[in-house]
Amino acid sequence: MTISKDEINHIxxxxxxxxSEEEIERYTVDMxxxxxxxxxxxxxxxDGMNETIGSNEKSNVLRKDExxxxxxxxxxxxxxxxxxxxxxxxxxxxx
Numbered sequence: 001m002t003i004s005k006d007e008i009n010h011i012x013x014x015x016x017x018x019x020s021e022e023e024i025e026r027y028t029v030d031m032x033x034x035x036x037x038x039x040x041x042x043x044x045x046x047d048g049m050n051e052t053i054g055s056n057e058k059s060n061v062l063r064k065d066e067x068x069x070x071x072x073x074x075x076x077x078x079x080x081x082x083x084x085x086x087x088x089x090x091x092x093x094x095x
Contacts, residue, residue, distance in 0.1 A: 001039065003031045 008027050012019045019027065070076055073086055082089040 001035045003028060003035065007031075 005024050005028055008019070008024050008031065012024075012027075077083045077086070077088070080088050
């Protein structure tokens with residue numbers, strides 16, 4: 001499939017781009033290469049291949065949700081910029 005300078009100009013106009021003649025030439029060549037690659041991919045023989053969603057058969061591998069007590073609250077809050085009654089104090093974010 002070939003693409004013309006007019007098509008590049010049309011695409012540029014739709015994207016509100018002002019392209020120089022040099023850019024139009026370069027994008028014409030680039031677009032031709034992209035379309036050739038897409039055509040190559042479209043023509044790959046995929047007969048007998050299974051469709052896959054991911055790279056393996058595992059799905060939704062989750063760990064058990066467990067509450068774990070943290071013994072040293074002072075250590076936990078040591079990097080807090082502000083704290084109050086053993087909790088992080090943050091600025092008000094809702095009016």
